[in-house]
Amino acid sequence: MNDLVTLGQRIRYFRTNSRMTLDQLGEKVGIAGSQLSLMENGRREPRLTLLSSIASVVGVELADLLDQAPPSKRAALEIELERAQHGSVYASLGLPGIRPSKGTSDETLEALVGLHRELARRAREAIATPEEARRANTELRQHMRTVDNYLPAIEDVSEKLLSEVGHTTGALTHRSVTRIAEMLGFELVHVHDLPHSARSVTDLANGRIYLPPASIPGGHGLRGMALQAMGHRVLGHETPSTYADFLLQRLEINYFAAAVLMPRRQSVEFLSEAKADRNIAVEDFRDAFGVTHEAAALRFTNLATKHLDLEVHFLRVGDDGAVAKAYENDSLRLPVDVTGSTEGQFVCRNWSARTAFTRTNRTTEFYQYTDTPEGTFFESTQTGTTDSGEFSISIGVPFAHSKWFRGRETTNRMTSTCPDESCCRRPDSRLTNRWSGKAWSSAKLHAHTLSPLPAGTFPGVDDRELYEFLESHAD
Incomplete structure (x- = not known):
């Protein structure tokens, strides 16, 4: 009954097959022909009793009128044009x-x-401008703040899947991931020739998920890649129609993968016990489930507020101080631009996310208290390295919550008054007097500065390369 356009087309189809005009059929069922015309054009929803009368007069079953399929090729075209x-x-x-006529x-x-x-x-493949993308990303981050970064529907789906494969405790094995894929009708295939722009490729026609070689050291990321690919199917995603859709889908598949790798019940039990011992540490959470430090920190933000009664913030920051990812519901003032976006903005040099780069021993987490205009925050930061440079992962809480965390006894303490320019952005006055007007620097120009956001059905993935890859692997 919710597709009035199709319903109207089916009424018209059976009426004309019965060789009746609108007025003739209307007279037999007790309504004006003009009212019947509105129904056939999808402008008015008829009562079920009226539909029963119409079906009886035109000589069909009620189910024939309510069928959701267009009654003819012509009707299918008219319905598609209307929509x-x-x-x-x-x-x-x-x-x-344009309303098509008989002619x-x-x-x-x-x-x-x-x-x-x-x-x-x-429209689907239109290149999003950087402003549009940043706006969409900001709106998504603000939405996740209102729900405390917690998506219970995805949690429920993940727990159901794990129950069906019999996983109850410990780190999720590659075998369990394979069993989940098989249960969903997919085979995991490791190949060396994935499109350079794709992390994975799902062949819906042949039920295959193509992943990088299984020989990747450790292989921990492969579990996440496979689960993210499955997430699109489990969560019922369709081809994204906007950049905002694309970002939301990416967030949801990342959340799904984390919820499977670090299940809600086991994770909450682990973290609750750590809180009772006043010994919460992201590195312990990471090791207990065999995931990356970043994955564990992000998963902690999913569960902290709803299940541990903790307000929290998360930061991934490059060695230049630029934010790559951020989340907060603890009132930390994140750096933002005029659009409200924080990605690409620079955090204060006095925050743990940046001071952690200055220490010599980086094998363990770095702890620091930071006094800010919004209050004092306790942060735990771990640094890492990729081909593109160093980065830091920080989890922070207001001072009142620091009592639950390992490292709370640290004597490291800094003061930040950002966004006040005098905090850490202006050079020392002595250095300014010495070097002002006496220096010249050639700045780096990052390629992405002048590049539009990538086009394609899935932003960033080359459609031609994708389809040629699928064709080369098809039976």
Whole structure:
């Protein structure tokens, strides 16, 4: 009953097959022909009793009217045209709608529908401007703050899957990940020729998920990649129509993978016990489930507020001080630009996320208290290295919550008054007097500064390369 356009087409189809006009059918069922016309055009929803009467008069079963399939090829074209003209893409053009008449040929309808399909395809593949992407990312981060970074529906789905494969405790094995894939109808295939722009590829036609070689040292990331790929199917994702859709889907599959690798019940039990012992440490949480430090820190933010009654913030920061990822619900003032975006902004030099780079021994977590205009925060930071440079992962809480964490006895303490420029951004006055007007530097220009965001059905993935890869591996 929710698809009035299809319902109207089916009423019209069976009416015309019975060789009745609108007025003739209306007279037999007790309504005006004009009212029946509104129903056939999908503008009014008929009562079930009226539909029963219509079905009886035109000589079909009620189920025939309620069937969701278009009654003919012509009707399918008219339905698709109707829906397209009510979509946001066509509405943005400011053009009037076209209602096909009896005299409109099937060829004309096919051409109109084809044009709408192409408009929709180009809209889906449109290159998002950096401003649009940053706005979408900011809105998503703000939304996750309102729900305390916790998505119970995905938690429930993840627990159900783990129960079905019999996983109850400890780190999730590669074998269990394979069993989850098989249960969902997929085979995990490790190949050496993945498209350079893709982390994984899912072949829906042949039920395969292609992943990098299994010989990657440790292989921990492969479990996450496989689960993220499965997440699209488990969560019912469709091809993203906007950059905001793409970002939301990416967040949801990352959340799903983390919820499977670090299940809610086991994770909450582990962290609750650590809290009771006043010994919460991300490195312990990481080691207990065999994941990366970043994955453990992010998963901690999912569970901290809802299950541990802790407000928290998370930061991934490059060695230049720029934010790569951020989350907070503890009132820490994150650096933001005029759009409200924090990614790419620079954190204070006095925050643990940056002071951790200055220590010599980086094998364990670094602890620090930081006094800010919003209050004092306790932070635990771990540094790491990738091919693109060093980075730090920080988990922080307000001072009142520090009593639950390992490292709370640290004497490391810094003061930050950012965004006050005098805090850490202005050079020392002595150095300014010495070097002002006497220095010249050639700045690095990052390639992404001048590049638009990547196009493609899935932003950043080359469609041609993707389809050629699938063809080379198809049976």
